[in-house]
Amino acid sequence: MKKPKVNKKEVRQPEEIWNAVIAALVEYEYPTESEAVNDAFNLFHYYSGMESGGHEGFLSAAEDMIEAVGSEHYFQELIAALEKIGAHDCARIEKAYGQKLWSLYQALEHDESEEDPFYRLIEKADEEYGRLGGKLEQMLEGYFIEHYHDFIDVVEK
Secondary structure, eight states: OOOOEEEGGGSSSHHHHHHHHHHHHHHSOSSOSOHHHHHHHHHHHHHHHHHHHHHHHHHHHHHHHHHHHOHHHHHHHHHHHHHHTTOHHHHHHHHHHHHHHHHHHHHHHHOGGGHHHHHHHHHHHHHHHHTTTTHHHHHHHHHHHHHGGGTOEEEOO
């Protein structure tokens, strides 16, 4: 897929770049041929899922993406992307809990007896994420600002 085009006048400020990148990511079909786009896609969906519903919200929002590439591959890619932007604490949390939470999430769809272990682990993982105090948003914004040309073509209209 070609990169979406954005007028140069629409990406002057950080919040404009943020909005342009998010709008562009929606146009891509995951997974793409571009590692940079996949990283941005994974990072943004992780961030938005975590901020709106913790790990349960993240897993629910990312379910199709995880199933498209397989959970092991997905979490390896997510952890690598988190490391790339300096979100080492988030990467550590996903290394510790991501695959296990996904397994419990899948099991919960078939057997409600898995509910207690799932929610105990969710609580622990979400508590660790919560202690990070919003650092991920700053790192993600910096990444988008630095790399937005990887996701969009800036044109003069």
